[in-house]
Amino acid sequence: MSDPAAILSGGKGRKPPSPRESMSRRNVIVKKTIGYVVLVLMLLVIIAPFYWMVVTSFKGNLEISNIPPTLFPHHPILTQYEQAFGVYGFGVYFRNSIIVSVSATIVVILFASLASYAIARLPIRGKAPLMVGLLAISTFPQVAVISPLFILLERLGWLNSYQALIIPYVAFNLPFAIWVMRTYFVGIPKELDEAARVDGANLFTTIFRVILPLATPGLFTGGVFTFVACWTEFFFALTFNNDTAFRTIPVGIALFSGQFTIPYGTIFAGSTVAVAPIVILVLIFQKWVVAGLTAGAVKG
Amino acid sequence: MAASTDCLIKGMEGETCMRVSKLDRQYAMAGYIMMAPALLVIALVTIFPIGYSIWMSLNTIQSTFTGFSFTFSGLTNYAIVFANQQFWQALEFTVFYAIVTVAVELVLGLLVALALNQPIRGRGVAVAVMLIPWTLITVISAQMWAYIYNGIYGVLNYLLMQLHIIGAPVLWLGTAGLATFAMMVADIWKTTPFVTMILLAGLQLIPEDLYEAAKIDGASVWKRFWHVTFPLLRPSLGLATLFRILQAFGLFDLPFVLTGGGPGTSTTSIAMLAYRAIFNDGDYGPGTAVAVTTVGIVIILALASLKALRTQVGEVES
Numbered sequence: 166m167s168d169p170a171a172i173l174s175g176g177k178g179r180k181p182p183s184p185r186e187s188m189s190r191r192n193v194i195v196k197k198t199i200g201y202v203v204l205v206l207m208l209l210v211i212i213a214p215f216y217w218m219v220v221t222s223f224k225g226n227l228e229i230s231n232i233p234p235t236l237f238p239h240h241p242i243l244t245q246y247e248q249a250f251g252v253y254g255f256g257v258y259f260r261n262s263i264i265v266s267v268s269a270t271i272v273v274i275l276f277a278s279l280a281s282y283a284i285a286r287l288p289i290r291g292k293a294p295l296m297v298g299l300l301a302i303s304t305f306p307q308v309a310v311i312s313p314l315f316i317l318l319e320r321l322g323w324l325n326s327y328q329a330l331i332i333p334y335v336a337f338n339l340p341f342a343i344w345v346m347r348t349y350f351v352g353i354p355k356e357l358d359e360a361a362r363v364d365g366a367n368l369f370t371t372i373f374r375v376i377l378p379l380a381t382p383g384l385f386t387g388g389v390f391t392f393v394a395c396w397t398e399f400f401f402a403l404t405f406n407n408d409t410a411f412r413t414i415p416v417g418i419a420l421f422s423g424q425f426t427i428p429y430g431t432i433f434a435g436s437t438v439a440v441a442p443i444v445i446l447v448l449i450f451q452k453w454v455v456a457g458l459t460a461g462a463v464k465g
Numbered sequence: 466m467a468a469s470t471d472c473l474i475k476g477m478e479g480e481t482c483m484r485v486s487k488l489d490r491q492y493a494m495a496g497y498i499m500m501a502p503a504l505l506v507i508a509l510v511t512i513f514p515i516g517y518s519i520w521m522s523l524n525t526i527q528s529t530f531t532g533f534s535f536t537f538s539g540l541t542n543y544a545i546v547f548a549n550q551q552f553w554q555a556l557e558f559t560v561f562y563a564i565v566t567v568a569v570e571l572v573l574g575l576l577v578a579l580a581l582n583q584p585i586r587g588r589g590v591a592v593a594v595m596l597i598p599w600t601l602i603t604v605i606s607a608q609m610w611a612y613i614y615n616g617i618y619g620v621l622n623y624l625l626m627q628l629h630i631i632g633a634p635v636l637w638l639g640t641a642g643l644a645t646f647a648m649m650v651a652d653i654w655k656t657t658p659f660v661t662m663i664l665l666a667g668l669q670l671i672p673e674d675l676y677e678a679a680k681i682d683g684a685s686v687w688k689r690f691w692h693v694t695f696p697l698l699r700p701s702l703g704l705a706t707l708f709r710i711l712q713a714f715g716l717f718d719l720p721f722v723l724t725g726g727g728p729g730t731s732t733t734s735i736a737m738l739a740y741r742a743i744f745n746d747g748d749y750g751p752g753t754a755v756a757v758t759t760v761g762i763v764i765i766l767a768l769a770s771l772k773a774l775r776t777q778v779g780e781v782e783s
Contacts, residue, residue, distance in 0.1 A: 287496030310514035336510030
């Protein structure tokens with residue numbers, strides 16, 4: 166049987182392709198063309214609004230509300246950025262988002278690695294119901310807990326504080342992080358644990374010196390997902406940290422308001438600064454993100 | 466590490482067996498301690514508050530200078546909520562919105578994933594770009610689209626008029642049905658790439674030989690999809706659908722910034738309704754009742770879907 170691929174690559178081709186082989190070759194070309202068209206279209210559709218936002222952030226206010234809209238700013242300016250960080254205090258929102266997201270991520274990684282090691286390795290009871298329970302909790306809509314949490318935080322005097330967001334963020338991101346890390350831990354051969362123990366290591370040394378370094382992918386995946394979730398969270402941030410001193414970026418963006426019109430230029434300047442680092446971060450760590458999703462797909 | 470029952474299975478004798486189970490118990494204890502921080506935080510923020518929410522929904526709550534005053538009132542709040550026209554409108558809107566957006570995302574995502582499921586150059590770049598909308602803060606996306614949809618100077622109207630698709634500027638966000646549609650487009654734009662990625666990952670797991678075998682048997686493209694691809698993709702499809710629908714009940718960020726729930730209340734989601742009731746109107750009791758109702762619906766849906774999923778997975782495995 167001749168190989169269509171060889172024919173395609175212009176091989177020695179000693180005999181003309183049979184009808185079936187021609188059709189197969191045509192099919193491949195059609196498939197590839199469709200693939201490329203879809204690829205390019207998809208990239209354009211995804212990037213277009215981003216381009217529009219970034220380009221607008223370099224325009225002056227008059228040009229922004231002008232008809233016809235301009236594909237590229239007539240005179241690119243940085244005024245909007247100055248406004249965002251100078252007048253509207255966007256730098257504060259940025260700082261708050263970083264503090265909250267980084268703290269929550271660190272705590273999640275710590276708590277989740279301990280918990281998932283225990284679930285993956287140690288003879289505790291009720292593992293299956295626990296994992297299912299965690300999955301169930303992660304599906305709860307935030308609105309279910311917003312009023313009690315608000316009242317509790319109010320009583321503690323913790324409204325408009327960092328812990329008001331960090332604690333709930335940790336709680337809501339732990340289930341997924343535990344799931345992901347457990348998958349990684351389970352994948353590490355038990356012999357390593359036992360070898361370490363034979364060498365005289367206690368539980369903690371085993372975990373931190375032997376197992377954890379091998380489970381780093383799981384840590385990264387859990388960390389990236391948690392960070393993105395915290396960075397983009399809006400509902401709790403809006404409700405608990407409304408004061409401008411403690412607002413995070415999403416709340417800052419949502420509540421930007423001008424005197425007469427919505428200051429899109431300034432909003433987009435702040436947005437571009439908010440979007441750029443996390444895009445870069447995720448592109449760097451994309452391997453872990455895709456791995457985290459595939460782990461879920463494999464589990465089914 | 467042998468579990469205590471292994472003891473009996475392996476036929477270990479008395480003292481060895483006791484030593485092993487004692488070690489087991491020590492390890493188990495260590496395990497519980499290690500799990501404690503995580504479980505504590507989770508319980509503190511999700512389980513107890515949900516219980517407290519249910520309690521709150523059964524009380525008439527007044528906000529006073531010294532705090533809150535609770536007066537037990539049974540199902541009064543629920544009576545108020547279920548008699549409220551806005552509640553049903555918000556619920557209807559949320560369900561409709563969830564079904565349509567999830568359906569479109571899945572179909573679109575599947576089509577794109579199928580098209581990309583071949584060795585073409587640039588797919589790595591595509592995957593990277595597909596991650597970007599996922600990282601985007603939803604309210605930023607909302608502002609982006611608000612600017613695009615703007616009735617006066619939005620670029621969408623401009624383009625559509627240039628292409629002679631419309632004759633005059635359309636008030637996308639100011640017209641009842643259109644606002645819903647506009648919001649759905651923004652949502653689908655943001656979420657489909659992520660769905661595509663999940664499905665693409667699932668497709669990549671399907672072994673080539675299955676397709677080869679089907680081709681040799683003379684199966685057409687459609688038959689190959691229906692009998693090879695779809696059954697093996699069903700679990701991931703099912704899971705993705707489940708999570709997306711549950712997520713859709715929390716719809717808040719997009720309507721809050723894009724439409725403000727309007728025009729009127731035509732794009733007010735159930736979560737927005739609860740938020741407004743609690744924090745704008747101070748109706749803690751009824752607002753929390755709305756929230757608890759939402760959770761109830763989510764739980765029922767989740768259980769039903771899990772059952773359906775399990776039977777499907779069972780079918781595939783057999």
